[in-house]
Amino acid sequence: MRHIFLLLFLCISMTTLAQENYDSESYRVSLGDLESKTFTKDSTANALVIYEKAKSYVSKSDFDLRTEEKHKIKILKREGFEHATVEIHLYSNGSRVEKVEKILATTYTMVDGEVIKTKLEEDNIFTEKYDENHTLVKFTLPNVKVGSVISYSYTTISPFMMKYHGWSFQGSIPKLYSEYTPSIPGNWEYNIKLVGGQKLAINESEVEKNCLIAGNGASSHCFNARYAMKDIPAFIEEDYMTSKSNYLIKIEYDLKTFRRFDGTLEHFTKTWKTVDKELKSHAKIGKQLNKSVDLEDFLSEDIINETDLLKKAQSIYKHVQNNYNWDEEYLIFSETSVKDLIKNKSGNVASINILLHNLLKESGIEVKPILISTRENGFPTKIFPVIYDFNYLITQATINDKTYLLDATDKFLNFGEIPFKCLNEYGRLLDFKNGSDWIELKPYKPSNTYYQAELHFDDNGVLIGNIKSKRTGYHALNKRKSYFSNKNSYLDKLENTFPYIEISDFEVTSEGATSEDYKENYNIEYNFDEAGNNIYLNPFFVKFFSENPFKLQQRTYPIDFGYKDTYFYMFKLEIAENYKVIEMPKNLNLSLPNDAGQILFSANQLANTLNLTLKIDFKRSKYDAEYYPFLKEFMNKIVNIQNNSIILLEKTN
Structure with missing residues (x-):
């Protein structure tokens, strides 16, 4: 009986292996790709990325950033047909635009033992305006059926070296192999960030000498890298998580320094010391925080004359909370000022909490603003300042050696509570005298x-x-x-x-x-x-x-x-x-x-x-x-x- 079970197990294993013979080492569509019908590692998957690869480099002719992409995907279920529609997002700032070229796409389907190839016609590639700064280039691969394998490739051309092309190793469907090979000339120095906490299967780099040559004969070396991951599970959102941008496995670049061929330098990434100085003089942040207010214009005599600082702070908090309405705007750098808030009785997060900050400060209570990125917005970058990572501002009050986090935008918050959306692990406490610092965002009470x-x-x-x-x-x-x-x-x-x-x-x-x-x-x-x-x-x-x-x-x-x-x-x-x-x-x-x-x-x-x-x-x-x-x-x-x-x-x- 034991031998029978062993034989049965081996037969089942061999059958499963026969059903899955994907070629994850090549962009070429193989017979095994077409004959494979399942993906046992994730039986819920409606499609599977068998192979994908991208290569980014700076063109020697026009110094534009070019990225060549190749994708090979197996359609496992009808629900996977959505992956046969491809959208390419292109950015423009009016004078300069991103472009896409060399779009090639083919659907491979096995019919009665014969491989049928259906190519994408150029007439079926569409361009549409997404918003003022973005255009979408869209196409849908033809003749897609359950069991089909689709392959497509294209090249994007970008004049925007400020943001080097990043790469997402993880997506909504599983991937067998994903590779990215960037080539970055030494003129551009980037902060490189690998998000997702997963180890790379391949992480190689080398220096290529004189890869980029200017008209005056000056040249630059290139930092060439090869990053790859294998057997990447699908990212599926579930309850009890912050923004998926925190966890999707990807590599990102932010320009730190640009060195021209004449030797001059331009710095893009700043230190927090520099950012603090800029925020202090910023019209929507520092100047608003430093404005004095006449307490008699806002508060009753009972509140002004209260000697218990905690009771005084609680009364001021309730006054702002009950008399000013949040307009649902998160952005801390929008045009709404405290002056507009007072006039209209409505304003964004920053204006309401800056008014709270100023009233508390004028009442002799120690206060500091805190910049926050909400849970849905993602974690703010810690390794270097990215001020636009933040989309929310609250106030910290220190009373009798105890600190309270305050947000007056919600009519149901108790003194010391902040909205659940603000519990995003950490925020940046602004201190224009001693320098800003990271603080933990912890609930006030159990x-x-x-x-x-x-x-x-x-x-x-x-x-x-x-x-x-x-x-x-x-x-x-x-x-x-x-x-x-x-x-x-x-x-x-x-x-x-x-x-x-x-x-x-x-x-x-x-x-x-x-x-x-x-x-x-x-x-x-x-x-x-x-x-x-x-x-x-x-x-x-x-x-x-x-x-x-x-x-x-x-x-x-x-x-x-x-x-x-x-x-x-x-x-x-x-x-x-x-x-x-x-x-x-x-x-x-x-x-x-x-x-x-x-x-x-x-x-x-x-x-x-x-x-x-x-x-x-x-x-x-x-x-x-x-x-x-x-x-x-x-x-x-x-x-x-x-x-x-x-x-x-x-x-x-």
Whole structure:
């Protein structure tokens, strides 16, 4: 029997290998590329990049940057047809434009053992205006079917050496091989950044002497490199992540210095010391921050005369928060100034938080601005200043040796909270006297959720009870926004969430829309399932996670919750004398590796009281990708506990 199983295994393995014989070493379409029908490493993939290569170099004739690209892609499913449409983005600044030439594309399809080649006609290449500075050149490969292999190549020509051509090794479908070979003349010195944290399979470089020669006989050496990666998984976005630009495996270039052939230098990348000096004199940043304000024009005498600095700061914060509206503009260098904000009662992020900064400063409170890149915008570059990486500005206040991060754009934020979108690991604290520095962006308070449900049978055998809940941190912020934005809608949603429960006497017991927590209390009537003498109860009226958010086979980027949090659920059931407990859920104690999280679930009976508790503790705000399979199973356990925990009661008379 063992030999039979071994033979069967070998047959299956050989069949799988026969089905997949891709040539990832060449742009040429092979018979194996066409005959291969699957990609077992990712059965969800609708297409597969078998081979791609790009070469960038500076033209010796006109000094333009040329990039030659070649792509070979297998179409595995109908959903993969979208990859047969290619868009080439070209930039122009009015006087100078990027161009594309030598577009060649062919579809290869196997029909009855014969290879059919269909070439792209020039008439099917289209150009359209995208915006003021961008043009799209588009084409769709012809006669594409499931199983086809498409290949296409083209050359882009760019006069913009400020931004050397970068390369993305990772995309929305898996890749077997991706290679990039840049050649950079010594006149141009770039900061080179490899994003994605993955190792290159090939990382080679050499110096080519006299690769570029000027009209006056001067010459330059070139730095030639070869970068390649193999077996690159598809990047699929999932919950609990920051911008995908942080994690897509790619190489980027930013011009640092340009040396002309006459020896003169022009510097493009600056130091933070230089940037601080420029920001200090910037009309939209430094000059706005340094403007004095007359407190009497904004604040009441009670606020101005308050001697407790924390209470004073909180009152000033509420004044700005309640009297000025955010216009949904993120950009910190837009034309809206503090003067416009005061006049219109509406402005962008920077104007609102600069006004807050100036009022606090005028009131004797130590404040500094912080530049932030929001979660969707991506991490700001740390290795050198890229000021346009930032799209948000908040204020830091230091009161009694304690620091508070403040953002007055959101009507529901509590003093010391910043929006979730700002929890992007770090920001740049501006200090025009001592120099700016990086700071961590941490939540002001923990984010916790507590539920307490107490039930009993009334004289008519109806199961009734009370639910109390309390939330803190971002859990509270989300609930405050939902409830105080539209109370009726909130209640309707709450009742629809629990179709087997009738809710009455609902009340919110916390102080208001900006309170430090959110508390609610309501009575319920539970319409339980009854089968003969048996009653089936699911004790979880509230589900912290209704389904597992982690569904990928593999995740190559971190799981970023933004903050640590804890969930606690306590259920208490007073059992009537004519009932007895037949079945209860099983206890569970499960921890993530390195004690990074824990599930504690217990159910026990003491006399006529049944007690059930669930505690879920995420002890980190961010988990490396290595934790993904453990978190996936962790979430499975949570969902299973909430959905399948059954209490079985039996009537005894």
